Amino acid sequence: MSHKLTDGGQVMHVGTLARVEGEGAMHIEYRDGTVTDVQLRIYEPPRFYEAFLRGRAHTEPPDITARICGICPVAYQMSSCWAVEDACGVEVPEEIRLMRRLLYCGEWIESHALHVFLLHAPDFLGYDGAVEMAADHPDVVERGLRIKKAGNDLMDTVGGRSVHPVNVKVGGFYRYPTREELRAVRPRLQRALDEAVQTVKLVAGFEFPDLEQPYEYLALRAESGYPIEAGSVVTSSGGAFAVRDFTKHIEEFHVPHSNALHARLDGSPDPYVVGPLARYSLNADRLSDVAREAAREAGLGDTCRNPFRSIIVRAVELVEAYHEALRIIDGWTGSGPASVPVPPRAGEGFGASEAPRGVLFHRYVLDDEGIIRDAQIVPPTSQNQPSVEADLRTMVQSWSQLDDHALQHRCEQAIRNYDPCISCATHFLDLTVDRG
Amino acid sequence: MTVTDRSDATATERTRPTLAVWKFASCDGCQLTLLNCEDELLRLAGEVEIAYFPEATRAVVEGPYDVSLVEGSITTPEELERIQHVRQVSRRLITIGACATAGGIQALRNFGDVAEFRSIVYAHPEYLSTLSRSTPISAHVSVDFELRGCPINKRQLLEVLAASIQDRKPRIPSHSVCVECKRRGNVCVTVAHGTPCLGPVTQAGCGALCPSFDRGCYGCFGPQDTPNTVSIAHGLRELGMSEPEVVRIFRTFNAASEPFRRESERHEQGGPPAGEGEDA
Numbered sequence: 001m002s003h004k005l006t007d008g009g010q011v012m013h014v015g016t017l018a019r020v021e022g023e024g025a026m027h028i029e030y031r032d033g034t035v036t037d038v039q040l041r042i043y044e045p046p047r048f049y050e051a052f053l054r055g056r057a058h059t060e061p062p063d064i065t066a067r068i069c070g071i072c073p074v075a076y077q078m079s080s081c082w083a084v085e086d087a088c089g090v091e092v093p094e095e096i097r098l099m100r101r102l103l104y105c106g107e108w109i110e111s112h113a114l115h116v117f118l119l120h121a122p123d124f125l126g127y128d129g130a131v132e133m134a135a136d137h138p139d140v141v142e143r144g145l146r147i148k149k150a151g152n153d154l155m156d157t158v159g160g161r162s163v164h165p166v167n168v169k170v171g172g173f174y175r176y177p178t179r180e181e182l183r184a185v186r187p188r189l190q191r192a193l194d195e196a197v198q199t200v201k202l203v204a205g206f207e208f209p210d211l212e213q214p215y216e217y218l219a220l221r222a223e224s225g226y227p228i229e230a231g232s233v234v235t236s237s238g239g240a241f242a243v244r245d246f247t248k249h250i251e252e253f254h255v256p257h258s259n260a261l262h263a264r265l266d267g268s269p270d271p272y273v274v275g276p277l278a279r280y281s282l283n284a285d286r287l288s289d290v291a292r293e294a295a296r297e298a299g300l301g302d303t304c305r306n307p308f309r310s311i312i313v314r315a316v317e318l319v320e321a322y323h324e325a326l327r328i329i330d331g332w333t334g335s336g337p338a339s340v341p342v343p344p345r346a347g348e349g350f351g352a353s354e355a356p357r358g359v360l361f362h363r364y365v366l367d368d369e370g371i372i373r374d375a376q377i378v379p380p381t382s383q384n385q386p387s388v389e390a391d392l393r394t395m396v397q398s399w400s401q402l403d404d405h406a407l408q409h410r411c412e413q414a415i416r417n418y419d420p421c422i423s424c425a426t427h428f429l430d431l432t433v434d435r436g
Numbered sequence: 437m438t439v440t441d442r443s444d445a446t447a448t449e450r451t452r453p454t455l456a457v458w459k460f461a462s463c464d465g466c467q468l469t470l471l472n473c474e475d476e477l478l479r480l481a482g483e484v485e486i487a488y489f490p491e492a493t494r495a496v497v498e499g500p501y502d503v504s505l506v507e508g509s510i511t512t513p514e515e516l517e518r519i520q521h522v523r524q525v526s527r528r529l530i531t532i533g534a535c536a537t538a539g540g541i542q543a544l545r546n547f548g549d550v551a552e553f554r555s556i557v558y559a560h561p562e563y564l565s566t567l568s569r570s571t572p573i574s575a576h577v578s579v580d581f582e583l584r585g586c587p588i589n590k591r592q593l594l595e596v597l598a599a600s601i602q603d604r605k606p607r608i609p610s611h612s613v614c615v616e617c618k619r620r621g622n623v624c625v626t627v628a629h630g631t632p633c634l635g636p637v638t639q640a641g642c643g644a645l646c647p648s649f650d651r652g653c654y655g656c657f658g659p660q661d662t663p664n665t666v667s668i669a670h671g672l673r674e675l676g677m678s679e680p681e682v683v684r685i686f687r688t689f690n691a692a693s694e695p696f697r698r699e700s701e702r703h704e705q706g707g708p709p710a711g712e713g714e715d716a
Contacts, residue, residue, distance in 0.1 A: 018494040021464050045461040045511045045566060052544040056684060063654060067541050067689065070465020070587060110472075118471060118492065129493025131481045141478065149474035160649050161642075162472060163465040163587040164656070167649045174651040412494075423463050 005029070009036065012396075012408055017415060019119040019129065021071050022422025026411060027257070028396055038392045039257040040385055040415065044422045050375045058084050058344050058370035059170050065362070065377065066164045069424045071114065074107035074159065075355030076362075076377075077168040078229050083362040084170045086244070087349025088342045088370075095336045096172040098328050101229045103158040103165065104353070105325040108228065109151025109192075110162055111356035112276075112314045112321070115419045116203065117144025120311050123413045124206040140202065143195055147318065150185075150192035154325060157185045172339030182329045189329070193322035197294050200315040204298035208308045209410070211398070213391065215305055216270060217278035218383075220354050226286045226320050227279060227354045234282055235265065235272070236303075244350040246361045250378065260425035263383040271386035274358025275418065276313040277304055288327075291320040307391055307417040314419075344370025355380050357421050381425035384418050391417070453502035453601055456488035458522050460508025460515050461542055461570065465587040466533035467491050467507050473590055480594075483601060499525035503600045509535040509570045511542055516567075516576065523577035528600055531573045532593065534586035534689040538658050541586075543570040543692035547700075570692070581606060586656040586689035589641050609640045610661040613653050616644035625652055632672050634685065637663035637695070658690035665699035679703050 004010055009031035017024045023044040029037040049068055053061065061080035066073035078100055085092060118130040121140065127133035134141040152162040157177050159165025167173050218239075220231030233249075234240045241249055252261040265272040280295075281303035287295065295316045304313055346368040352361045358380030365374035391414050399407055457467055471492060473480065487497035504526035510516055523529055531537050539546065546569045573579055583596050583606075592608055599606035609615070613635035617624065625631040625647050633652030635644070639660040646653045659665070665686070672682050686700035 016490050018490045019492065021491065023459060043514075045515065047461055047511075047542040048545055052541075052548070057681070060684070063688070064541065067463050067465075067586065070463040070468045073463075073465070114468075114471060122493075128495035129486075129489075131478070131486055131493060132495065134478055134481070138478075145474040145477060148472075152472055152474070160645050161587075163468055166646050166651065166654075169651075174646075174649045 007031070012404065012411065014408065014412060017412065019122070019416060020420050020422060021069070022420070022425070024415075024420065024422045026392070026415060028392060028411065030396055030400065035393050035396045038389045038396070040388050040392070041257050042260045042385075042422055042425060044260075044425075050377060053364075053372050053375035056372050058088065058342070058364070058366050058372060061362070061364065061372070061375075062168045062170060063164075068377070068379070069421055070163045071111050071421060072107060072355045072357065072360075072424065073164045074104050074155070074168070075353055075360045077165065078104060078353040079351045079360045079362040080364075081168065081170050082230065082243075082351025082353065083349045083364050084351070084366075085342055085349065086351060087347040087364055087366050088345055089347070090171065090340060090342045092172055092340055093336050095333075096339070097229065098332075099158065099173060099176060099338075100168075102325055102328045103155065103168070104229045105321040105328070106151045106154035106158060106162070108321040108356050109318060109325075110148055110155060111419075112318050113144055113148035113151060115356075116199065116311055116314050116318070117141060117148070119419070120314075120416055121203070121206075123409075123416060124203075124311070143199070147192050147195050147199065150188045151321075153185050153188055157181050169339060171342040172337070174338065176334050176338045179332065179334055182332060186326065186329055189322055189325055193290075193319065193326065196315065196318040196322050197290070200294040200298050200312065200319060203311045203315050206311065208306060210306075211308065211395070212305045213307060213394065215277070215387065216265065216268070216272040217281050218265060218272050218274050218359060219278040219282045220352060220359060221283055222286075224286070226283055226288075226291075226324070228321075228324070229353050231352075231354070233352070233359070236278075236282060239266070243352040243361070246350060246352065246378070247363065247376070250361070250383070252378065252382070260382045260385060260422070262385050263378065264386070271390050272383070273387045274380045274383050275310070276317055276356075276358075277307065277310050278358060279354060280304060280313045280316065287316070287320055288323045290323050291316050294319050307414065310417050310419075344368070357381055357419055357424075358383065379421070379424040381418070381421045384420065385425070388415055388418055388420065452483065452485045454487035454497060454499075455484040455597075456499065456501040456504045456526065457486075457491070458488075458504060458506045459491070460506065460519070460536065460573075461511040462508030462533065462535045462540065464491065464507070466536075466585075467505075469532075469588050469590050469593055470505070473594060476594060480597065484597070500527060501525055502527050503597070504529045506531045506536050506573050507533055509540045509542060509572060510567070510576055511570045512566050519573060519576050528580045529573075529577065530581045530583060530596060530600065531579050532583045532588050534584065534656065534658060535570075536573045537582040537584055537693075538690040539570040539572050539692035541689050541691070544687060545570055546692055547687065572692070583608065584639050584657045585641055589643070592641055611640055612636055612660045612663070613638045613640050613642070613644050613647075613657070616640045616642070617647050620644050620648060622647045625650065626671070626675070630675055632675050632677055632685065634668065637665050637668045654685070654688060655696065656689050658693045659695040663695050665695050666702075669699055669703065
């Protein structure tokens with residue numbers, strides 16, 4: 001809600017952001033059409049993961065860190081597995097990497113479908129939420145639920161369940177799904193792929209505010225294929241570095257108004273962006289033909305700098321994830337072992353993967369018995385916080401002629417463009433409370 | 437947010453019970469379980485009026501609410517106050533998930549030296565506004581039903597919601613995962629492969645998921661009724677687990693539940709206290 005300040009300024013404050021994962025608020029002050037303060041306030045309580053990972057065994061991070069987030073647990077499982085295996089000097093065979101990628105496809109689908117249909121589309125179609133939207137657009141909501149369910153089915157098949165999968169372990173999987181189990185889920189994935197292509201067309205028809213932001217993008221890039229479960233880091237200004245050098249380039253810092261750390265790239269005062277827009281803009285050439293065709297028909301170039309169009313990019317990534325899942329299933333032989341031994345040794349290891357919301361980095365220091373001595377986790381939403389605030393600043397500045405109601409809604413939408421995962425961002429050791 | 441005065445609603449709408457979904461310290465996974473009811477969500481929304489659910493909608497219908505689902509544990513002074521409010525506006529309060537029913541994984545802080553922890557970790561301890569313990573909802577207000585699981589099970593959630601609407605007791609089993617394993621026809625991973633498993637002391641509800649994937653149960657549904665943790669801990673030691681490993685297996689997502697807490701503490705200082713085999 002909005003109210004006037006005694007000095008003639010105005011404050012717009014939304015105490016509980018809706019249709020985002022976790023708890024956050026927005027606070028914007030402006031005077032005479034000039035924005036004087038913008039804060040994405042994350043008041044979600046911290047849960048201290050990095051602290052209590054200390055003293056746990058090197059086999060435990062996949063189960064423990066999954067609990068940072070119910071919407072993207074696989075991202076935490078994958079980044080933690082890579083990091084522990086790196087510390088122990090183990091490389092998993094290609095087949096295990098592929099099965100990880102397949103499980104991750106399920107998570108992208110579940111998470112992106114949730115965001116596109118249930119959290120984001122209502123903004124464009126003018127509803128408070130998907131249930132309200134279903135009264136007038138049952139076909140849209142039902143399609144969204146079908147698309148989402150197919151992703152959850154895939155996660156159930158490979159991971160055992162979709163929230164906090166049980167089948168992932170350091171070194172691989174407890175057991176591979178059988179070829180029969182994979183075959184059983186295939187027709188649903190095929191149908192959902194077709195519906196995902198239709199979804200790109202649907203969301204491309206939404207009305208988008210005209211806005212181009214000068215983002216510095218950061219994403220993984222793999223040797224082949226679209227980046228999902230692994231890769232090294234690239235940026236839109238031409239930067240490129242290995243995952244193990246992540247903390248040499250990315251510095252976390254802390255601001256008084258958020259319980260989540262912010263991050264900066266190479267000491268730059270300008271924010272950088274991770275997530276679907278960054279992934280797409282740095283890897284459009286790596287999309288499958290069907291996803292690239294869907295993107296082209298939706299009018300996306302090789303890069304996209306309009307944050308509101310992120311819903312189209314997510315829909316394109318849905319197509320990619322379904323296509324990739326079918327490709328992996330069709331080529332699956334299941335011949336090798338489901339896991340390789342990862343004997344503990346002292347060392348430091350690094351891992352990163354592309355969570356639905358962007359790059360998720362893990363670092364662990366192990367002692368010679370494999371006990372974790374130090375842990376660091378950098379989730380995507382904390383990296384995006386400065387950019388969310390920069391977007392809000394730009395938008396309030398550009399659209400100050402809108403009435404309060406419209407402007408507030410536009411700002412909430414600007415935050416939802418990022419699909420912020422606030423529970424993820426607030427697992428930190430550091431806790432600050434704005435008492436201002 | 438849009439606030440709707442319920443007097444605006446039509447008479448038909450007012451006959452539907454109202455549902456509110458609240459979040460405290462948690463990962464959102466149990467709320468997500470509601471949104472993962474893809475086949476049932478729209479029908480459910482016809483049976484109940486979703487009156488407060490920020491993760492899903494901007495609309496807010498003013499309370500009081502017929503049914504409140506509460507996810508997450510109490511970890512800050514602000515949450516201590518907010519849970520009192522939730523209780524006041526809820527005719528029936530149901531906690532969902534390990535955080536809300538047992539303090540969740542964030543209750544691992546309860547076992548640490550918080551003073552030392554703070555001095556090591558915090559750049560700005562003066563800003564600290566967190567509690568030294570993570571506690572379940574029932575430690576603060578009366579709770580009408582506790583649904584276990586990290587995360588909760590979708591079928592069980594729907595059963596609890598249906599029971600609430602129909603004013604009956606939910607049919608949620610309190611026996612162990614072992615029963616589910618037998619029903620599913622799984623070979624016992626402990627007997628056949630010597631795999632450590634918490635199934636005998638863990639409440640059913642997941643469908644014996646882990647043994648179906650060739651791994652031992654790790655207790656994410658928390659202790660069953662009257663679990664014999666002493667006996668299972670003895671068995672875990674015989675299977676080759678060290679004392680610290682036994683401590684850690686009881687200290688995960690339900691670490692602060694009474695039976696698991698007590699058992700982990702028994703093994704904490706390098707070995708169980710005298711009288712191993714007897715209940716402490």
